[in-house]
Amino acid sequence: MKTTASLPIEFCGIELSSPVINGSGTYDAIASRRIFGDEAFASENFPFAAFVSKTITENPRAGNPPNRIWETPTGMINSIGLPNPGLDGFVEDHLPILAELPVPLIVSVMAETPEGFTRLVERIEETGRASALELNVSCPNVHSGLIVGEQPTETEQLMKHLKGRTELPLIVKLTPNVASPEEVAVAAEAGGADAVSLINTIKATAIDPVSGSPAIGAGSGGLSGPAVRPVALQQVRAIRSRVSIPIIGMGGVTDGESALEFLLAGASLVAVGTENFRDPVAGRRIERELGAELTRRGFDSIGAFCDRPSS
Amino acid sequence: MKTTASLPIEFCGIELSSPVINGSGTYDAIASRRIFGDEAFASENFPFAAFVSKTITENPRAGNPPNRIWETPTGMINSIGLPNPGLDGFVEDHLPILAELPVPLIVSVMAETPEGFTRLVERIEETGRASALELNVSCPNVHSGLIVGEQPTETEQLMKHLKGRTELPLIVKLTPNVASPEEVAVAAEAGGADAVSLINTIKATAIDPVSGSPAIGAGSGGLSGPAVRPVALQQVRAIRSRVSIPIIGMGGVTDGESALEFLLAGASLVAVGTENFRDPVAGRRIERELGAELTRRGFDSIGAFCDRPSS
Amino acid sequence: MAPDRPTPPFGRRAVEVREAAADGGYRIFTLVDREGPEPLPGQFYMLCEAPEWSSIEGRPYLPRAISYARSTGREGELLLEFLIDDVGPGTKRLGRLEKGDGCWITGPFGNPFSAPREIAESPAGAILVGGGIGIAPLAAFRRSLISKGFPTRTLLGFRDLEHSGAVESLFGCEEVRLAFEDGSSGHHGYVTDLLELLLERDDPGGAIVYSCGPPAMLEAVKKICASAGVPAELALESPMACGFGACFGCAVPRADGNGYLRLCIDGPVVRSEEIATALVGESG
């Protein structure tokens, strides 16, 4: 007798062993292998059903000055500043190691022009090592000065520009810092996006009560963790009613129950972010608990759950 | 020897005994007097230096169906739906009781047209019982269909329409659910607002894990409490650098330290919202703790703190 | 105008746990309240643990509404007894309180049960109908009725024997009839079956029903009493953030379609005919 539901699921044509993946920038598979040894890459141990890389840019970035992180009530602020080795460094130094991952790889990329995105997308695709790309569109467009992900039209244009230039599924990572993320999601779908993922972090800061100044070196950053879960669930639900492409839901997932809430709100996959910091194998635990939650509700597979009569 | 700093402060020409007031809709002074007796109106007990009413509309409103509230990690979602007796009911039944308050009264109002706002503002002013008005602009304009508080131009036009029609200070309550609340604050100032208050609640929902559906009767609501404090501090700080009118800061104030964080971020007053539900006299405690925090930092008055060299 | 109910101290106060124990399926504990007035049966308190009240998930965060089941002692040193069904983070945390622990309370809040004479001109007897954790306020009310010599019969329903553990200490055995959903003892079925039988067999003239329990049970009580023409008071539940009228969260639809009650100040005890339904906020 099975005690937990079976979790394999297809996402944009990729076979995944479960709907639990990681949020970009919240797990460094390479560092984990360095610290925890080869165990960390064993297929029975790797905590996610797909691995999303930290966001890669064309040129290397050092990231922001400290403090980069600050704890808040059931959450944290980060202002990491996308440190990364740049496209060349990533392709040469990181991809060969990530090729040994026991799960599909999704590479997160960010650029300031459609052409920059194209170069990132094409080069990553060439390597044959990525199963999908996630587009981090929280950066200002150097031409328009507008933050792409805040503007439905900018987002749609970017997608139209990229679509046809790659065979890989394109996931747009939406920002929560707009009046209507639904509009941006609709535009992303219209432009050809294969999926959307949300939420990225919410603009936030903390004041260090000792110094009286912002506790974050860069002045402000983004909020994540259980504190933001209600905001994330609202946006997932609102977007679900407006688009038909799949949604990767995230924001404060800490256990099977909160993962299930995202699925109930309309997500196809859930991503674990901040919770990884509290436990390197949180993804595995959440996957297990999610299976048990589904079983308790009478579903013997994630497929049965997805096909449930709508309530 | 004084053990805590002296807290009296002037705000838009109104003398207040401290910078601690309440957030609209989070304290019902009339219900408190009914339950706790006349004690609740004694000047040594009343928990705020000014009382902000629940938002009043022209016509009576019943509010939203249950569930109206749901607890979240260090926060809560509410979807109360502005139940209120309407302008006539408020003026006839509530104002005479509120006239006995030991502190100045700020009346919060909402309408769907500039004319509606005018009628509310003029009628309240006529009674001579309000010291200021707070404009809740989270409602869609019936003409444009746009949510006034999400649009800088709508907000500016509304303020220009109202300015000159009243002697009372006008406070604009900003919504946090926009990409740039700074732009709306700048527009409010340009239109003649005397102050801004923020943040209102952040769009959010919860899924009831038992039913699998939204736990909120109306589908979604707004998030408040310590969870949102980092978002509120960021918006206060961003707006402080763009406008020169005073700011009423709120969002997760629970104690003297968090109140001080809002002052450090640039607020002139702080409002206590959700924390009132945990303790009817939270405002008084927070005021006391704030005095102690200022003293610990070497300020003997709120004035000395406001005049501190900028860091 | 003199208040029609006890006036609670303005603000929350720290109290101490005098005793705590598991009593069958529910947890039972006693707080020493040195500042509050004597409460009236049907009233409730807002409780949270002091000094901490939260977990990794940031819940419980708000205080929780809990009816008192017994109050002894006198003003200045009231002993308040509470019964807890641990259904979620708040009640779990309260259920872990131990002797000597601190706790914050505000209250007593809300409408008490009405005296029989306030409801009917010549009341003949009271029928108390309780289900599960809903027995708590009825225990307090029964004691007050009996001390006044008012004829009182009590019908209580539980899912199983274990959950009836507190009955003996809170109700004694006289004039108490039990129903168990699992048939482990007493009547096999719902407590509302007992109510129907009683109202059919006896002449219901002059009877008044007071009830507290899960929404579905209260809805059944409401219907049974309406068709028998017997007046009923129901003690309802709804999510409450404050307990003192501040949040407007505890809305219950009025029967007259005229908006909502605030259950914390217009309830939690309501006349059966005042409300549209006892199935409040059952989401979905």
Added chain:
Amino acid sequence: MAPDRPTPPFGRRAVEVREAAADGGYRIFTLVDREGPEPLPGQFYMLCEAPEWSSIEGRPYLPRAISYARSTGREGELLLEFLIDDVGPGTKRLGRLEKGDGCWITGPFGNPFSAPREIAESPAGAILVGGGIGIAPLAAFRRSLISKGFPTRTLLGFRDLEHSGAVESLFGCEEVRLAFEDGSSGHHGYVTDLLELLLERDDPGGAIVYSCGPPAMLEAVKKICASAGVPAELALESPMACGFGACFGCAVPRADGNGYLRLCIDGPVVRSEEIATALVGESG
């Protein structure tokens, strides 16, 4: 490639508090770790209380980095001793751990201190310079140096006598000199005064400095050693969310201007000349 440091179990594990006590100004407790490898001096663990880790304010929420001060026993039943300075919600909660309580840990993480021979060709002696809670990793390192018979002198500074309470049990008294900011005993002033005196008076040739303490102290040690031409290793602190390279939160600027170290995996022990400053993230 064989790892150059112990390989911690993948994932967090539940451990138990064997002993806990206040020792002067700091709290000290011992955990029994049945699954982890023997740590090396300078390494740290990420700790949080099990099963709960939070307060009304929703903090502490993330685990906290804590250096071990002593490790005894052997793999399968390691006893790990930690010293806590309760400066905020996380350390306060850890400081409240009692014998028998549960706790989650991950680790050991980070670079250990380097053996003297890895730093200098013919090292003559080690000088350990500790300030406040920074004595913890030095205690572990001193024991290892002394067991190898390496000449070791120890200079420790505290704000007052109370905060030096753990010195005797962790360091013994031999070759340990103390400084107190309040002049209550030993040298009246900073521990870096003692270091300066020592490096001036003695021939520093062959000496290696190992140091841990508050940022300002480490910055002084960095300067003193640079001008005396003595190599130094510093154990730094920075806010850490994860401890295993996942969050990129623990950035410390490199001396070469070439970006940042991740202190949890490239530190916490760094060569003095590797970093631009020890005054990391002092906000304002």
